[in-house]
Amino acid sequence: MALMRGKAGRYLPEYHKIKGGHDFFACCRSPEIASALTLLPIDRYDGLLDAAIIFSDILVIPQAMGMVVEMVDGKGPHFPRKLETPFATRDDRQYDGIMERDVDVKKELGYVFDAITLTRQKLNGRVPLIGFCGAPWTLLSYMVEGGGTKSFIAAKTWIYKYPEESKRLLQKIAELCVEFLAQQVVAGAQMIQVFDSWAGELSPASFKIFALPYLRHIASALPRRLVELEQARVPMTVFAKGAWYALDELCEAGFDVVSLDWLQDPAEAMKIAEGRVILQGNADPGILYGTKEAISAAVEEMVMGFGGGKMGWIANLGHGKA
Structure with missing residues (x-):
């Protein structure tokens, strides 16, 4: 399988030609550009790839929640104003936008769905199209850290100092993930993947509290939402990078596919999975x-x-x- 998601593919000269002078998130917000970038490896390596994954980014959900996210060259994603504390004042517009505001997923992220529909049409059955989202723990980490980090001081301050408030935010993110993924299926995605990129930063005990329940929620709630939308169930993949210790739990979480990082022994993983x-x-x-x-x-x-x-x-x- 060969895919191109988010910033991947920058080594291709065609990528820069299609991207032009647009910044990264401007490309994500343009269905035409996002579709062209999604199709780039499919067209370039005709007949050699097994699937396409829509050109987007996991951080479009925080953007839909009202946060500003920029992609800084040489640095990566940056939040000019991160979530400092769950106890911001009620007249803080950012607080209202994150913890209290109802998010219209179809409206805020309609450009993703338009890109998926356009890409399905252009693919014309050549390969399946995959949609995705970030997992709640990973998204919370970005939102409170203000970008990438190696220490996760802010994220761990939240979950260990404000555990109930963190769970509330994680649940809100999980519900948005369900709707986001469901609308991707409506738009034409034929499989979905949930990326928990920072799962391995949690201890096994903390993973069971602050990551696994919200992955389970997505896996159980998404099929129900698809029934409500009169859509067929699609295969669901979870990738909890670094959480090798949780493979057994992930096999029981409700996903069809569990993606492994390179820190797990394949033979041992097969024994644990037992065909589930x-x-x-x-x-x-x-x-x-x-x-x-x-x-x-x-x-x-x-x-x-x-x-x-x-x-x-x-x-x-x-x-x-x-």
């Missing part, structure tokens, strides 16, 4: 810096670890996308 889900992964992306022989050896080792080509496994890099 399809596993996806999990070659170290770093092997791509190596020789052809090194890449071939790593792929062969991965294939053998997952049962030597048996059904019930999706080959992929262990990075959620490949």
Whole structure:
């Protein structure tokens, strides 16, 4: 499987030509540009790719909630004003926008749905189209840290100092994720993936409190919402990067596919999964810096670890996308 999501693909000259002078989120908000960037690897490597994933970013949900998010060259996502505390004053417009305001997902993120519909039309059945969102814990981390971080001081201050308020915000984000994913399916997404990029920053005990319940909520509530919208159920994938310790729980969370990072042994993962889900992964992306022989050896080792080509496994890099 080969996909291009978010900022991936910047090494391609066509990417920069299509992007032009637009900043990253402007590209996301343009259905025409987002569709063109989604189709770029499909057209360039005609017949070699298994699926396309819509060009977007996990941080469109915080934007829909009223937060400003910028993509800074050389730095990544930046929130000019992050969430400092759950106890902001009631006349703080940011507080009202995050904790109290009702979010019209169809209105605020309509550009994503338009891009999906346009892309499905252009794909014309060549490969399936995947939609996605960020997981509640990962999104909360970005919102309170104000961007990427290595320490997670602010995020952990929230969950350990304000646990009930954190759970309230996590639940709100989870409900928005459900609606966002459901509307992506309505628009034409044929599979969805939930990225919990910072799952591994939580201890096993904290993961069970501040991440797993909200992943379970998405997995259980999304099919019900699709029934309400008269849509067929689509396959659901979860990628909890770094949460190798939670594989058993993730296999019971309600998803169809569990994507693995490169820190898990394939053979051991197969034993834990016991056929409850399809596993996806999990070659170290770093092997791509190596020789052809090194890449071939790593792929062969991965294939053998997952049962030597048996059904019930999706080959992929262990990075959620490949």
